[in-house]
Amino acid sequence: MLLSKPRLIRGGVRTETHKQPTAACPLEPLHPPGPLYVSLSQHIGAPALPAVRPGDTVAKGQRLGTPEQGLSAAVHAPTSGRVAAITRHPAPHPSGLAVTTVVLEPDGEERWADERPEPLTEEAERLEPATISHRAAEAGIVGMGGAAFPAAVKLNSPRPVDTLILNGGECEPYLTCDDRLMRERAAGIVDGGRLMARALGARRTAIGVEDNKPEAIHALRQAAASLGGAEVVPVPSLWPQGSEKHLIYTLTGREVPAGALAADIGVVAHNVGTAYAVHRAVRQGRPLISRPVTIGGGAVATPTNLEAPLGTPFRTLLHQAGGLRETPARVLAGGPMMGPIVPLEAALAKGTNGVIALTRSEIREAEGRPCIRCGRCVDACPMGLMPFEIANRAAAGDIDGAAASGLMDCLTCGSCAYVCPSARPLVQLFHYARGQRAERAAAKERTELQRRMAEQRAERQRREQERKKAAAAARRRQRAAHAQGGAEQAQGGAEAEPQDTGAEGSPPDAAPSGEETVS
Ligand code: SF4
Numbered sequence: 001m002l003l004s005k006p007r008l009i010r011g012g013v014r015t016e017t018h019k020q021p022t023a024a025c026p027l028e029p030l031h032p033p034g035p036l037y038v039s040l041s042q043h044i045g046a047p048a049l050p051a052v053r054p055g056d057t058v059a060k061g062q063r064l065g066t067p068e069q070g071l072s073a074a075v076h077a078p079t080s081g082r083v084a085a086i087t088r089h090p091a092p093h094p095s096g097l098a099v100t101t102v103v104l105e106p107d108g109e110e111r112w113a114d115e116r117p118e119p120l121t122e123e124a125e126r127l128e129p130a131t132i133s134h135r136a137a138e139a140g141i142v143g144m145g146g147a148a149f150p151a152a153v154k155l156n157s158p159r160p161v162d163t164l165i166l167n168g169g170e171c172e173p174y175l176t177c178d179d180r181l182m183r184e185r186a187a188g189i190v191d192g193g194r195l196m197a198r199a200l201g202a203r204r205t206a207i208g209v210e211d212n213k214p215e216a217i218h219a220l221r222q223a224a225a226s227l228g229g230a231e232v233v234p235v236p237s238l239w240p241q242g243s244e245k246h247l248i249y250t251l252t253g254r255e256v257p258a259g260a261l262a263a264d265i266g267v268v269a270h271n272v273g274t275a276y277a278v279h280r281a282v283r284q285g286r287p288l289i290s291r292p293v294t295i296g297g298g299a300v301a302t303p304t305n306l307e308a309p310l311g312t313p314f315r316t317l318l319h320q321a322g323g324l325r326e327t328p329a330r331v332l333a334g335g336p337m338m339g340p341i342v343p344l345e346a347a348l349a350k351g352t353n354g355v356i357a358l359t360r361s362e363i364r365e366a367e368g369r370p371c372i373r374c375g376r377c378v379d380a381c382p383m384g385l386m387p388f389e390i391a392n393r394a395a396a397g398d399i400d401g402a403a404a405s406g407l408m409d410c411l412t413c414g415s416c417a418y419v420c421p422s423a424r425p426l427v428q429l430f431h432y433a434r435g436q437r438a439e440r441a442a443a444k445e446r447t448e449l450q451r452r453m454a455e456q457r458a459e460r461q462r463r464e465q466e467r468k469k470a471a472a473a474a475r476r477r478q479r480a481a482h483a484q485g486g487a488e489q490a491q492g493g494a495e496a497e498p499q500d501t502g503a504e505g506s507p508p509d510a511a512p513s514g515e516e517t518v519s
């Protein structure tokens, strides 16, 4: 059930929004002339397997990558052209690691693949739930709010789901591409929500939108009034209101327990962009090959919103926004609260909602002054943690202590760092501690694997020794049996021919007569 009045989350911060420079910029379609760097790892889970080879000619929408077994997602050609290479290329990810990437030279023809799925025009309620989730999987749709979790897996929830929530929070500063999508394509979002609710068997759909987006709320309400199926609920503008757990709490009053999934409490949440992608996949047979993205930050000449093909290099996106006015202090994939720092060579991925180039005056370098125990980080933490405590333990190398203080419940939302008067590098310390913990877990797993392998080797050696012993015993018994047989034959021959007395005696280890031999 939805609450009659949205519930306020605990903690959180009111950040400067910096949305004004792009909020009025419509989503402009982009057709970049240069190569596209289409990563095969744009999602959580195993990378897709290459489905093309260098030199292949591909059509728009053709598969470039086939999903691996288990958690994975398909990848498609954003335009027609030629596969120039399959190589390693930097990904817009905090790790900064290079991933397998298809380099596609566009031919400018935008020629669609012939085998594109048929558009399905029936009402959502007349479609089979499995048809909808299958379409989402075929289209390679993943969570477009940044999480990049394969959408079809969430739509195939093994647990009963009564409520679908569409997340139109977009509470990260600078980002406005979801706001533009909601204003410009509200009907598609509402239809996508109806399709998703049908796939999940959810009886209710709520679209949560921050109350600083009145045009988006109006457009969605109009679409919902004509299509039906969703309630549009304004929620307070507060960071991190758009986190899945907090939006669910605000709209339903239900809390997702630590370590559990939203589906465990009967709720599934998807970003509004994901709903729109599902609408396109079902109604137009279109795979996920482009996405809305905000190009902003003080270092950008003319900040804007684009609908850009996946694989467009960040450098090209910034060029499209008039280029850089000054050398940026940092470039982020996403907003300044949670977006990772990325190189300009990285390219647009399914989960990238912004490319934000910040000037030195727009960033607050962590200075690491001593904690003054003011408690502001505790007040700001939406998870009810004591950030200074986790950070102190992490800084002291007490990773288990940091974990016991709630390290793994932390959203790394940055609210604590935002309010800290000592500019302590709280989030960096949390990332460091998590990295250490993951490394330890991996080392423990390696040690366990080595122990198991050593045990298996010892077991193999023991069996081999036993086999050799058994074979040697068998050979001895066989020799004894032969010798016994020879002696009896000789004795028989002597009885028949008493004049022949040349029979040899039995060997000392001859088996008793009648003993079973092993051949
Ligand atoms: S401790 Fe984690 S969840 Fe709490 S405010 Fe800091 S970053 Fe956010």
Ligand code: SF4
Pocket: 370, 371, 372, 373, 374, 375, 376, 377, 378, 387, 388, 416, 419, 420, 421, 422, 423, 424
């Ligand atoms: S806000 Fe900063 S200075 Fe204040 S208690 Fe937290 S870590 Fe310490």
